[in-house]
Amino acid sequence: MAALLEIKDLVTAFHTSKGRLPAVDGVSLSIERGQTLGLVGESGCGKSVTAMSTLRLVASPGRIESGSILFTTEGESIDLVSASEKQLRNVRGGRIGMIFQEPMTSLNPVFTIGDQIAEVVQLHRRVTRSEARTRALEMLHLVRVADPEQRLDAYPHQLSGGMRQRVMIAIALACEPDLIIADEPTTALDVTIQAQILDLLGDLRSRLGTAVLLITHDLGVVAETCDSVAVMYAGKIVEQASAAELFRHPLHPYTIGLLQSRPDIDNRDSGPLATIPGMVPPPQDFPSGCRFHPRCSYATVPQCSSEAPLLREVIPGHFVRCHFAEEINL
Amino acid sequence: MSDQQPQNTPALLQVKDLETHFPIRKGLLRRQVGAVKAVDGVTFNIPRGTTLGLVGESGCGKTTVGRSLLRLVEPTGGDVLFDNHAVRKENSRGLRSLRRRMQVVFQDPYGSLNPRMKIRSILEEGLILHRVGERAARLEEMKQALERTGLSASVLERYPHEFSGGQRQRIAIARALVLKPEFLVLDEPVSALDVSIQAQVINLLKELKQELGLTYLFISHDLSVVEYLADNIAVMYLGQIVESADVDKLCHQPLHPYTHALFSAVPSVEVKKRRQRIVLKGDVPSPSQPPRGCRFHPRCPLSETVCCEVEPPQIDLAGHRVHCHIVSREVERCGADAAAVSEAMQVAITAAISDSTSPHSDV
Numbered sequence: 001m002a003a004l005l006e007i008k009d010l011v012t013a014f015h016t017s018k019g020r021l022p023a024v025d026g027v028s029l030s031i032e033r034g035q036t037l038g039l040v041g042e043s044g045c046g047k048s049v050t051a052m053s054t055l056r057l058v059a060s061p062g063r064i065e066s067g068s069i070l071f072t073t074e075g076e077s078i079d080l081v082s083a084s085e086k087q088l089r090n091v092r093g094g095r096i097g098m099i100f101q102e103p104m105t106s107l108n109p110v111f112t113i114g115d116q117i118a119e120v121v122q123l124h125r126r127v128t129r130s131e132a133r134t135r136a137l138e139m140l141h142l143v144r145v146a147d148p149e150q151r152l153d154a155y156p157h158q159l160s161g162g163m164r165q166r167v168m169i170a171i172a173l174a175c176e177p178d179l180i181i182a183d184e185p186t187t188a189l190d191v192t193i194q195a196q197i198l199d200l201l202g203d204l205r206s207r208l209g210t211a212v213l214l215i216t217h218d219l220g221v222v223a224e225t226c227d228s229v230a231v232m233y234a235g236k237i238v239e240q241a242s243a244a245e246l247f248r249h250p251l252h253p254y255t256i257g258l259l260q261s262r263p264d265i266d267n268r269d270s271g272p273l274a275t276i277p278g279m280v281p282p283p284q285d286f287p288s289g290c291r292f293h294p295r296c297s298y299a300t301v302p303q304c305s306s307e308a309p310l311l312r313e314v315i316p317g318h319f320v321r322c323h324f325a326e327e328i329n330l
Numbered sequence: 331m332s333d334q335q336p337q338n339t340p341a342l343l344q345v346k347d348l349e350t351h352f353p354i355r356k357g358l359l360r361r362q363v364g365a366v367k368a369v370d371g372v373t374f375n376i377p378r379g380t381t382l383g384l385v386g387e388s389g390c391g392k393t394t395v396g397r398s399l400l401r402l403v404e405p406t407g408g409d410v411l412f413d414n415h416a417v418r419k420e421n422s423r424g425l426r427s428l429r430r431r432m433q434v435v436f437q438d439p440y441g442s443l444n445p446r447m448k449i450r451s452i453l454e455e456g457l458i459l460h461r462v463g464e465r466a467a468r469l470e471e472m473k474q475a476l477e478r479t480g481l482s483a484s485v486l487e488r489y490p491h492e493f494s495g496g497q498r499q500r501i502a503i504a505r506a507l508v509l510k511p512e513f514l515v516l517d518e519p520v521s522a523l524d525v526s527i528q529a530q531v532i533n534l535l536k537e538l539k540q541e542l543g544l545t546y547l548f549i550s551h552d553l554s555v556v557e558y559l560a561d562n563i564a565v566m567y568l569g570q571i572v573e574s575a576d577v578d579k580l581c582h583q584p585l586h587p588y589t590h591a592l593f594s595a596v597p598s599v600e601v602k603k604r605r606q607r608i609v610l611k612g613d614v615p616s617p618s619q620p621p622r623g624c625r626f627h628p629r630c631p632l633s634e635t636v637c638c639e640v641e642p643p644q645i646d647l648a649g650h651r652v653h654c655h656i657v658s659r660e661v662e663r664c665g666a667d668a669a670a671v672s673e674a675m676q677v678a679i680t681a682a683i684s685d686s687t688s689p690h691s692d693v
Contacts, residue, residue, distance in 0.1 A: 042524040146612065160613045161388075190387035190551060192610045195595035199609050217525060220597030247599050259599060261529035263558030265581050272533040273558070276526035279494055 002072040003030040004178055004211050005054070010067035010081075012046075012053045014283075021283035023049040023062070025235035028311075029213075031179065036205065036212040038226035038243065040219060040258075044280050045232040047215045051181050054213070055092055056080060071095070073178050094124040097172030097210075101184035103164035107156040113140075113167045114152035117174055124175045139170035143200060162193035166200070173204065183215045198225055219258060223247050231255050234281060234291040237311060241318040251320045251328050253296045290323065298324050341375035342413055342513060342545050343399070348372045349407035350391075350398045354618060366618045368394040369405070370569035376562075378512075381539065381546040383560030383577070385553060385592070389614050391569040392549045396515040399547070400432055401425060412513070430460050433506035437518035439498030443490040449501055450486040456509050475508040476501075478541075479534060496527035503534065513545045520555060532559060553596050557581055565589050568625040569617050575650035583672035585645075585652040587630050590679055608679055624655065631682040632656050647671070 012024040024046045031037045041047045052058045054069055069080040073095055078087055092098070100106040108116060117136035121127060127135070133152070140148035143166040156164055165185060172180050182201070186194040202225060205212055214226060222229050223243060230240040231252065239252040250256045260274035267273070278295045281287060289306050293299040303323055314325040322328070349372075351365040368391045376382045384392045398405040401417060410417040415428055436442040443452055453472045462468060473483045479500040490498060499519060506514055516535065520528045536559060538544060550556050556563060557577060564574035565588065573586040584590050591608040610629045615621055624642045627633040634655070642653045645661055647668045656678070657671060664670040 042526060162613055190614075191553070191595040192387060192591060193613065194597075195607055195609050198597070199607065218597065219525070219599050223599045224597045258525055261526055262599065263529070263532055263555050265554075265557035265577065268558045268577075272536065273529040275529040275533060279496060279527060280524070 002070070002077060004033045004035075004072060005029075005031045005213070006068075006070040006072070007050070007054065008068045008070070010050065010053055010069065011065045012049050012058055012062060013065050014062045016061055018284045022235055022286075023283055024053060025286075026067075027232070027235075027237055029230055029237070029240075031211050031213060033178065034205070034209045034211055035228070036214060036226045038222035038229045039213065039215045039232060040217065040222055040229060041232035042217055042280050044282065046235040047232050048183055050232070051098075051183050051213065051215050054080065054181060055096060055098060056083075056088055057092075071179075090124070093120050093171075093177075094175045095177050095179070097175070097177040097180045099165075099168050099172050099180060099182040099185045101187050103161065103168045103188070104156065106168060107164060109156055112153050112155055113159070117167070117171050120171055120174045135174060136170075139174050140167075142173070142204070143167070143170045145170075161189055162196060165189060165193075165197055169197075169200065169204075173208070173210070176208065177210060179211045179213065181213045181215070184217070185214070186221065187216070187218070194221075201225070219247075219262065231258075234286055235283065236291065236321065237319075238292065238321045239319065240311070241315075245315075245318055249315075249318075251314060251318065251325050252292075252322050253298045253324075253328070254292050256328075257295075290321075298322075298328070339378070340411075340414065342378040343376040343547070344411040345375070345395075345399065345408070346373050346411075347408035348395065348398060348405055348410060350394050350403055351406045364618050366616075367569050367620060368617055369398060370617075370620070371408070372566070372569070372571055374564055374571065374574060376513075376545055376547060378545055379539075379543050380561040381548050381559055383556035383563040384547060384549045384566060385551065385556050385563060386566035387551060387614055389568075389617065390566040391617065392551075392566050393517055395566070396434065396517050396547060396549050400429060400434060400515060402434070426460070430509050431511050432513045432515070433509060433511040434515040434517065435499070435502050435506050435519045438522055439495055439502050440490075440522075442502055443498055445490050447489075448486065449488055449490070452490075452501065453486070453505050453508050456505065460509060462509070471508055472504075475504040478507060478538060479504045494527075495523050496530060499523060499531055500534065503531075503538075507538070507542075510542075511544070513547070515547045515549070517549045518551070519548075521550065521552060528555070535559065553593060565592065568614060568620050570625060570653070571651075572626065572654070573650075573652040579650050579668060583650070583668045585647075585650065585657045585668065585672055585675055586626075586654050587632050587656070587675065587679055588626050590675060606680060606683075608683055624653070631679050 007027060007029045010024055010027045011022060013020050013022045027050055039047045053064050064081055070077050071080055114133060114136045117139050118132035121132040121135045137148055137152055140151055145151050145163060145166050186197050216222060226243045228242045229246045230237045233254050239255045250259055257276040263273055276295050287294050290304045290309050293304040309321050309323045311319050311321045314320045314329055348369055350369040351367050353362045354364040356363045372395055386392045397403045399410055405418060412428060417428060420428060454468055457468045457471060476483060481500055520531050523531060539546060548559055560577050562576050563580045564571045567588050573589050584593055591610050594608045612629050621628050623639045624637045627637040636655050642655045643658055645652050645658050647666050650668050660671045660674045664674055
């Protein structure tokens with residue numbers, strides 16, 4: 001059977017006064033039913049644009065220039081890149097749910113949360129108002145909001161950050177989607193609330209069989225929740241493997257750098273933290289050859305600055321975009 | 331001053347029963363109807379040359395503690411002694427001379443640098459205010475401070491928007507350093523930065539501390555950063571410190587149930603370091619109406635009747651201080667051995683959690 005979501009060679013670029021900025025430059029990903037894929041990277045690497053492209057939510061001057069996004073559900077495949085607006089409306093909120101980072105700005109402040117959950121249900125199902133409201137109540141129960149009956153008539157500002165994120169999850173799940181795209185769902189939350197939300201997402205995933213595309217900069221969150229991981233840098237995927245494999249055995253110098261630069265009680269006395277020098281280049285200044293080479297300690301040969309490495313399967317199931325992947329593997 | 335008592339030097343900063351309440355006013359006459367008890371009886375010391383990490387979730391009052399120390403907000407009670415000067419009793423003149431020695435770096439490097447000022451003016455402002463030297467001498471000071479933070483003098487004529495987040499935070503640190511302070515309040519200085527940049531700034535802070543002998547109050551919600559940088563850690567919850575100890579004791583032998591939950595909630599890359607996650611119920615209550623008794627009791631997996639009614643006592647196990655009824659009982663049972671008590675607490679919490687998450691409850 002085909003994968004639930006298959007992104008192939010996606011290119012999304014922004015056309016600005018600075019020229020064409022390829023924020024996403026040839027990304028391929030696939031997510032199986034019920035699977036959680038983590039897409040990690042620092043700000044500006046293109047991970048959010050990848051997510052927005054999947055639902056065709058990239059606003060002008062951004063444009064999907066090439067590639068395909070095949071979404072297969074109930075034996076039927078559609079290419080979201082070429083789908084009509086009508087087909088997309090069906091998918092958005094219906095077959096694919098979305099959770100954004102900032103629950104305060106993604107909820108409408110002038111509607112009650114009950115109305116906002118019911119709205120999605122009414123858009124995608126043939127139900128009456130009161131049936132939609134019952135469904136909203138069920139959803140609040142499901143995401144473990146305390147006193148759901150009262151909360152139904154509450155406005156977003158009356159809820160805490162964790163509660164609002166639960167409401168976002170309720171909206172995303174209301175129509176029992178096959179896939180949820182969660183863009184930094186816990187970044188704005190405290191650790192104990194983050195633990196609640198991750199716990200909830202994991203539980204819902206195992207009970208409803210929903211696949212999740214989790215976008216985050218937090219490697220710890222990925223390690224604890226995802227089946228597989230893709231690491232993005234400067235618009236490209238630089239490493240991809242199962243979560244267990246990637247964290248045990250990172251092969252791309254960037255991934256290695258990210259993992260080593262995490263502060264930890266055990267490395268506090270062993271000299272300064274390993275750092276990655278410099279910073280993430282903006283799309284107008286992507287370096288030639290390997291985009292990571294100016295910051296890379298392995299980049300010692302001219303090949304790194306002249307020839308763009310390909311994403312290669314170095315170990316079965318473990319893909320790396322680096323000329324030196326074999327040497328690092330040793 | 332410190333050479334008078336080489337054996338028992340008083341800490342550079344001593345904070346006792348610090349209270350900062352914000353009034354809640356209502357009605358036409360703006361009568362006070364209550365108070366947000368942001369900081370409600372906080373006591374700690376920071377010895378010279380050490381770092382105290384203050385951790386807690388948003389709304390626990392950690393930022394208000396930092397600001398109260400510098401009197402950027404006026405505390406409503408308690409004492410703050412900085413190098414034996416009572417900060418709360420100083421008049422504006424005395425306060426100014428103290429503030430030269432205590433500086434602050436804020437979380438958001440986008441919000442804390444005035445976008446309409448050149449870096450030169452941003453750095454020079456403090457020097458002018460404190461009447462430091464002539465123009466040329468000030469320039470020299472600024473260059474030195476920039477160099478220490480890994481920036482070149484060429485940034486002086488540029489504006490904040492020309493810099494990335496990591497560079498801006500370096501500028502904010504340079505601004506704090508230019509007056510040659512002894513004590514820095516670092517309020518979430520790396521939280522807004524990306525992982526690879528965060529490591530650069532953490533290294534810088536550590537280097538500066540060693541080279542200049544600085545003393546830090548490091549405020550953060552990120553436990554891994556605090557563990558890495560701090561010598562001592564204090565855990566805050568709803569305006570109070572619930573547990574404090576040196577970093578090894580606190581991380582390896584946590585006592586308070588909240589500390590257990592906090593550490594277990596940090597996602598880890600390494601499988602062996604992953605603890606069983608203790609998921610707390612509910613949110614942090616409002617500091618305007620803190621719960622009676624132990625403030626943590628509504629969310630605590632171990633809470634009992636006594637926790638709901640009586641404020642917990644402070645227990646001191648060789649410098650490891652904690653406020654908790656259950657810990658106090660465990661100490662009576664297992665003796666004053668923090669390792670054994672920590673173990674017992676972990677067992678009790680795990681048991682309580684697995685009871686409450688059995689299939690028929692909740693959801």
